[in-house]
Amino acid sequence: xxxxxxxxxxxxxxxxxxxxxxxxxxxxxxxxxxxxxxxxxxxxxxxxxxxxxxxxxxxxxxxxxxxxxxxxxxxxxxxxxxxxxxxxxxxxxxxxxxxxxxxxxxxxxxxxxxxxxxxxxxxxxxxxxxxxxxxxxxxxxxxxxxxxxxxxxxxxxxxxxxxxxxxxxxxxxxxxxxxxxxxxxxxxxxxxxxxxxxxxxxxxxxxxxxxxxxxxxxxxxxxxxxxxxxxxxxxxxxxxxxxxxxxxxxxxxxxxxxxxxxxxxxxxxxxxxxxxx
Numbered sequence: 308x309x310x311x312x313x314x315x316x317x318x319x320x321x322x323x324x325x326x327x328x329x330x331x332x333x334x335x336x337x338x339x340x341x342x343x344x345x346x347x348x349x350x351x352x353x354x355x356x357x358x359x360x361x362x363x364x365x366x367x368x369x370x371x372x373x374x375x376x377x378x379x380x381x382x383x384x385x386x387x388x389x390x391x392x393x394x395x396x397x398x399x400x401x402x403x404x405x406x407x408x409x410x411x412x413x414x415x416x417x418x419x420x421x422x423x424x425x426x427x428x429x430x431x432x433x434x435x436x437x438x439x440x441x442x443x444x445x446x447x448x449x450x451x452x453x454x455x456x457x458x459x460x461x462x463x464x465x466x467x468x469x470x471x472x473x474x475x476x477x478x479x480x481x482x483x484x485x486x487x488x489x490x491x492x493x494x495x496x497x498x499x500x501x502x503x504x505x506x507x508x509x510x511x512x513x514x515x516x517x518x519x520x521x522x523x524x525x526x527x528x529x530x531x532x533x534x535x536x537x538x539x540x541x542x543x544x545x546x547x548x549x550x551x552x553x554x555x556x557x558x559x560x561x562x563x564x565x566x567x568x569x570x571x572x573x574x575x576x577x578x579x580x581x582x583x584x
Contacts, residue, residue: 313339313340314340317339317340317341321345321375321377322342325350327357329361334368337368337369342369343374345377346377347377347387362425375427375428377429380421380426380430381398381433382396382401383396383398383447388424395413399437401464402460407459407460407463411466414432414463415467415470417468418467418471431468431478432450432460433479434458434477435457436449436453436454436507436510436511437451437452442484442486442487443489444486445486454507454510462514462517465518466518476522477511477515477524478563479528480512482504483495485497490528492569494569494572496531498532499532521559522561523550523561525561526538527539527540527570530545533549537582541579
């Protein structure tokens with residue numbers, strides 16, 4: 308029974324690692340606990356054949372079910388797969404085009420390239436609404452400053468990627484677009500009313516849920532109107548009551564990276580992992 312519980316716990320974890328190949332430490336963790344998946348960063352990527360081999364080797368780590376091989380491949384500045392992989396436009400360029408067919412073709416082509424090297428989950432599209440010009444981390448990662456446009460383009464990319472067999476992940480719930488600090492370095496606060504959050508921040512996520520997005524990633528951001536003590540990642544009100552019950556999301560909820568300062572400034576990684584679950 309204990310062994311089964313340990314392996315079920317392992318299924319909740321996505322891990323990064325430092326090398327171009329599967330590290331010895333990662334193999335030991337997978338052997339002891341099983342593993343939900345891996346995430347690839349620039350440090351893990353050299354060229355397409357190497358990524359494909361790495362993805363194949365990662366799948367061998369799981370004994371009971373396929374694991375996720377995941378990456379941040381949004382386009383624009385946030386793209387872990389660089390040349391000779393395709394250099395994709397930013398979300399904002401797609402939104403500015405006003406062309407939903409272009410967004411669909413983008414999602415389809417991106418998914419095909421990811422599948423060719425064994426990537427099965429992409430942490431995109433960004434569903435944040437870029438309403439704060441002083442935002443240091445979102446910028447042109449967002450489709451638009453208009454929530455309806457973010458929702459329309461986000462849904463088009465979700466449906467296109469998932470139609471090709473790559474799981475999409477909408478981020479960062481319930482919205483990182485109105486922050487003026489980067490949650491990689493500090494816990495941001497969005498002090499907006501519940502009415503404003505429903506009208507702006509939450510709308511694109513509802514649209515993506517209606518498009519059957521497979522995964523939604525939480526934001527390490529404090530929203531006092533929703534929870535005045537805990538950032539969204541650790542808030543039962545935000546995740547259970549709003550995302551699960553009100554928005555009716557039935558898919559996978561993933562935290563943003565738990566080693567970011569937006570979390571570690573107030574919680575240990577270990578405690579945050581437990582709190583998030």
